Amino acid sequence: MDESISEPKLYKGNMNTKPLTYKDAGVDTEKGQVFIQNIKEKVQSTFDKNVLGGLGGFAASYDVSFLKEYRNPILLSGTDGVGTKLEIARLLDFHSTVGIDLVAMCVNDLLVVGGKSLFFQDYISCGSLNLKRMEAIVSGIVEGCTLAGASLVGGETAEHPGLMEEDEYDLAGFAVGVVERDEMITGEEIKPGDLVIGIESSGPHSNGFSLLRRLLLKDGNLPSTELEIEFIKNSAMKPTIIYVPYIMELLKTFRPKGMVHITGGGFPENIPRVLRKGQGIELNKKLFPQNEFFTKLQKDHKLSDETMYSTFNMGVGFVLIVDKKDSDAALNSITKQGLRSSIIGSVSSNEGFNLLD
Secondary structure, three states: OOOOOOOOOOOOOOOOOOOOOOOOOOOOHHHHHHHHHHHHHHHHOOOOOOEEOOOOOOOOEEOOHHHHHOOOEEEEEEEEEOOOHHHHHHHHOOOOOHHHHHHHHHHHHHHOOOOEEEEEEEEEEEOOOOHHHHHHHHHHHHHHHHHHOOEEEEEEEEEOEOOEOOOOEEEEEEEEEEEEHHHOOOOOOOOOOOEEEEEEOOOOOOOOHHHHHHHHOEOOEOOOOHHHHHHHHHHHOOOOOOOHHHHHHHOOOOOOOEEEEOOOOHHHHHHHHHOOOOOEEEEEHHHOOOOHHHHHHHHHHOOOHHHHHHHOOOOEEEEEEEOHHHHHHHHHHHHHOOOOEEEEEEEEOOOEEEEEO
């Protein structure tokens, strides 16, 4: 049987129809290049002497030859996001502080073991690239990195048309730090009777917003009165405190036995992460720094203490666990630097979380 081979024909479509472009599909690469140029100077302001090259390469380069100065350097890494706080930012069209939140959620975690932040990268996904909004977000990231002493060495901004609404976006961050191995704060030295020192938060920081949106929004939308909207903007949207400079100053003269970043899960979930088996925690809510946001929230919505302390930071964003004899030194160091701090409880020999009136 004879077989014939015919030349392949290129499909040219309808010659009268203009071919689709990437921009037609919702991705504007030219606008993306404008965005990079607009933020380049701000991003480069965070560079330290170890950053090699500029912005926009395929990979960021960071010279770690300085690690030779360490006896036994341990690299640390952490990644996190801002969560559904971004939905309120979108509704308010208020985007200048969520970048600080993004950095804080990562570098504060490295700080718990005594880590010094070195560099940071971000990932931003959006439905459509809004230059003004994205530049506000990156400005916040730059400010956060500056406060943390970290270089913003790169990132990625991706448009996801069809997957996200035009004004939707999401953020993720990644931080790398370093600590001397024998200076790591691991919680291994904690014993019953040690004191728990709470350092003030600015508000809810970046946790509990799935519940906050149910409580503060009306069917997923902003409330109708300006007073309610201002309460959300001025209280709920305050950026997460970056504790890095405060704790790094503290560590120059004093070493806590344990440290905790109060994030999702509040106190019952986060403090036990640094305790050993058989140890528990007793906190006295009367000793917490007063925070009008949480007082009003609990009163207005009749929330239980269990819900409040297992969801929110209740005015304490970072915790130190110290020996009794060291408590004054720790409190004085934080107070001198301008943050409120107080003894809020102690470590017990009974496992679990106990909240005292």
